[in-house]
Amino acid sequence: MCEETKTKEVYGLPRLNEKAPDFTAKSTHGEISLSDYAGKWLVLFSHPADFTPVCTTEFIAFAKKHDEFRKRNTEVIGLSIDSIFSHIAWVRNIQEKFGVEIPFPVIEDLKMDLAKKYGMLQPGASDTQAVRAVFFIDPDQILRAMVYYPLSNGRSIDEFIRILDAMQTSDKYKVATPENWRPGDKVIVPPPATQRAAEERVNSDYEITDWYFSKKQI
Numbered sequence: 001m002c003e004e005t006k007t008k009e010v011y012g013l014p015r016l017n018e019k020a021p022d023f024t025a026k027s028t029h030g031e032i033s034l035s036d037y038a039g040k041w042l043v044l045f046s047h048p049a050d051f052t053p054v055c056t057t058e059f060i061a062f063a064k065k066h067d068e069f070r071k072r073n074t075e076v077i078g079l080s081i082d083s084i085f086s087h088i089a090w091v092r093n094i095q096e097k098f099g100v101e102i103p104f105p106v107i108e109d110l111k112m113d114l115a116k117k118y119g120m121l122q123p124g125a126s127d128t129q130a131v132r133a134v135f136f137i138d139p140d141q142i143l144r145a146m147v148y149y150p151l152s153n154g155r156s157i158d159e160f161i162r163i164l165d166a167m168q169t170s171d172k173y174k175v176a177t178p179e180n181w182r183p184g185d186k187v188i189v190p191p192p193a194t195q196r197a198a199e200e201r202v203n204s205d206y207e208i209t210d211w212y213f214s215k216k217q218i
Contacts, residue, residue: 013118013119013146014117014118014119014135014143014146015143016143016144016145016146017142017143017144018142018143019141019142019143020034020135020137020141020142020143021034021114021117021118022034022035023113023114023117025107025108025109025113025114026084026107026108027077027084027087027105027106027107027108028084028087028088028091028102028105028106029104029105030105032077032105032107034137034141035141037075037137037141038139038140038141039139040073040074040075040139041072041073041074041075041136041137041138041139041164041168042074042075042076042077042135042136042137043069043074043075043076043077043134043135043136043137043160043164044077044079044118044134044135044137045058045062045076045077045078045079045132045133045134045135045155046078046079046080046115046118046120046131046132046133046134047059047078047079047080047132048080048131048132048151049080049081049082050080050082050086050087050089050090051086051089051090051093054151054152054153054154055080056090056094056098057154058132058154058155058157059078059091059094059100059102060094060098060100061157062076062078062102062104062157063094063100063101063102063103063104064100065157065158065161066103066104068161069161069164072161072164072165072168073139074164075104076104077104077105077106077107078102078104078105078106078107079106079107079109079114079115079120080106080107080109081109081110081112081115082108082110083108083110084108087106087108091106118133118135119133120133131148131149131150131151132148132149132150132151132153132154132155133146133147133148133149134146134147134148134149134155134160136160136163136164136167138167138171144167145163145167162180162181162182165182165183166181169181169183169187169218170187173187173218174190175187175188175189175190175216175218176188176189176190178215186207186215186216186217187215187216187217187218188213188214188215189206189214189215189216191211191212191213191214192211192212198211198212199211201214
């Protein structure tokens, strides 16, 4: 007798530095498309379900930092597989019970189309809920960073602002940033690619530790 085995469908992940998966979807602010955000940075984040305590803390934190995202030419969109009506009821509940207005749209993804496109469904974590995923999309609609969290643990919104600052600084000045870099800290100068450039580097005005490790203030 052959033992019947069940396999779980696995969805591919989007890839960094490629075009973000396109979408048009219903949201609490009406129909929205990825193309609506061309020219801006976008933080697209998923949450497992409406009316859950960890997700509620995250929504409140995103809302309180909304102006900080806007200062960085960044918009925020939430998403779960719940319905628009559930989203609306939850957003209203957050305002009523916690005194916090949710200023960003929340996407309905009942058919899990976006969740599949963006790899938000992780069979090992849940078959029916989108895990806590965050996607950073740049003004050219290129996917630049993504972060996944377990269902049980909330995310740090301050860290998302920090990585936005770092990526925007890297783009503007063509530099890299060290661990836990913050605006005002020194940045890392890309290492030289030739022996001659390495020799010139050690005699430059940068803060030199070695030919491959140099910092500067911007």
